[in-house]
Amino acid sequence: MADYRTFTTEDAKRFADEHSTLFGDHSKLHCEEFGDGNLNLVFRVSNDKGTSLIVKQALPYARCVGESWPLTIDRARIEAEVLIKHRKLCPEHTVEVLYHDPVQAAILMEDLDDYRILRAELIAGKQFPHLATQLAAYLAHTLYYTSDFALTGPNKKQQVGRFLNPELCLITEDLFFTDPYCNHERNNVHAEIRSDAQQLWHDEALQADVAQLKVNFLSKPQALLHGDVHSGSIFINDENCKLIDAEFGFYGPIGFDVGSLLGNLLLNYLGHFGLTADADIRQQHQAYLLEQIQTLWQAFATNFQQLMSNECREPSLQNSLYQQRFMQQVFADTLGYAGCELIRRTVGLAHVADLEQISDSATRGQSERKALKLGRELILQRASLANIEQVIALVRYQ
């Protein structure tokens, strides 16, 4: 930390200029900071020929839990290393990191200025036919090739050690698995659904299942996760999508990444009950979302199964019966974590615009109530739901 200093726009310009050959004429660089400033500084450095790059610097503190508290800048190393590794495994759908400075906790990366944030697009009702297939490919490739199917025991242990990421995992442990199930001061509960939240806090059957999902998050290092696959971490345009923001990356359960994404698509589905007044338009968008959810799981499972069948070099894991059971267990985890995402985004600290942007309070309450109910069902039924079609039927029933 000794030599760390918070970047000015001048520092960011110099950093981008030093570590890339894209710019050429140094004198004509322009730089603006456009991050929210709570966790990171984010600069866009551009020249007058339309070339631009992003400089992201981790701040040594975070204000997002209500008060200033220190947060390791080692998360920039984690972010850079996860993105570099994931890009090697899935170059199409991972943002490119050009340079990483661990002392300044700064990353130089490609500017996705012809992409937009998925969450805002989905809230606006935009549809991308390639969304599910591309994200399924990203998840299957990054998760398969960092798992026990692809790495020897010693290689994987070395990776586990590099990506323990204790501080950022603790944030998830608390915000995702603990707070929403008790009357915690960090929670953010809309008055409209106060009594529904209180039911959660006394639901011991649900809490037992969430405890299991939390312990899996703590102690099931199946693969190197992105760790924060929500629709704000995905940039998209009409041709392609790319993942950014991997600072929560660690070795955890595969279903956590897949389920976080699935949960975010469901949050958008439920949000549109309040966001889109026109029934035809709403139904058409919701049908699109369900189709994407179905494709997401099917394409992920197909990709992952093919990789297990064709690429696994570890004799004892080539057993096809074991591989079938493995996929079934990933499916159950996926549904469980999707359910947790629905619940924590509704009553926990960090909400999503898909629900928050519903202007009428009662209408918003209805969507929130559906999110809690569906989340609960997904968690409790995760091992008995046999396939994604049954999940879709459960969603339609809400």
Add this chain to the structure above:
Amino acid sequence: MADYRTFTTEDAKRFADEHSTLFGDHSKLHCEEFGDGNLNLVFRVSNDKGTSLIVKQALPYARCVGESWPLTIDRARIEAEVLIKHRKLCPEHTVEVLYHDPVQAAILMEDLDDYRILRAELIAGKQFPHLATQLAAYLAHTLYYTSDFALTGPNKKQQVGRFLNPELCLITEDLFFTDPYCNHERNNVHAEIRSDAQQLWHDEALQADVAQLKVNFLSKPQALLHGDVHSGSIFINDENCKLIDAEFGFYGPIGFDVGSLLGNLLLNYLGHFGLTADADIRQQHQAYLLEQIQTLWQAFATNFQQLMSNECREPSLQNSLYQQRFMQQVFADTLGYAGCELIRRTVGLAHVADLEQISDSATRGQSERKALKLGRELILQRASLANIEQVIALVRYQ
């Protein structure tokens, strides 16, 4: 490694003398080396007043897989640190480490010269009424206090990182979970049971379950295991027993430690069909073993449940339904790993004297066949066997 040198008896004397105050008069020390010399040097250093200590030094290679191959001397650090941690958690039943030198990979520890190795005692038909209750206490305390019930996420991750132990885990991955289920050159198959071994190599249902147990071994860091709890790692006398040899220690599934021990008691049970000709004596010893097996699980489960109920400070894991399910899952793992131990000690590289000392080849074959059959049943039925009584009934049926 630069300053590492293999100890002579003079080095061992000096090491013991420097790092303890037990001896007093330096001139009258005596030292003998009595290890098997394959993996470690083991010296007893004693004075003329009857005080003695053990010096154990890890050698930078191992010959136990048929040829000389390098093996990290970091295992001495692992051994010392696991024993020191376990002794803090269960001083009664863990050997005391007095000093550890990471450069020389040498450990100074108490001499258990008034104890004997459990395996030899059980083969001789000796009975220890306290065996199961003491080992259950050791397992419950060391495993509970290093688990997610007792440690915060960040604390546990730090421990996981210190005890990755990739090289020694790989030995177990291969010898315990891979070799016995294929026609591997490292296997050691008694001609008498060749066709039974071949059946294993084509048993895909069994292999699917063993793959699951192997993946749990790789990717289920529940607690800091001893990692090698067989009856050769336990010293015992009429009052007490103590664990030694923790170089295989790592964060793994709790059931692995419990199951390894249970498997070794079962190997002794099956061995006595061939070791003890007198039916009355045999039945009496076997009844003792079954009683100890029953007590071992019951006392372990009771201890662990009490610790979960009384000591758990992590709110989301205080849920009693979750805790019940947790114990049931540890039980299933325990039976699965006990089954693996029976099989790998029968057809794998490292056999046990409990079977090897049966002099008649056909009789030995009978006990070995029982071991394979019981091992298979324990693995396949591990999730459907509801309690230890059902396990005992299954054993009696062999």
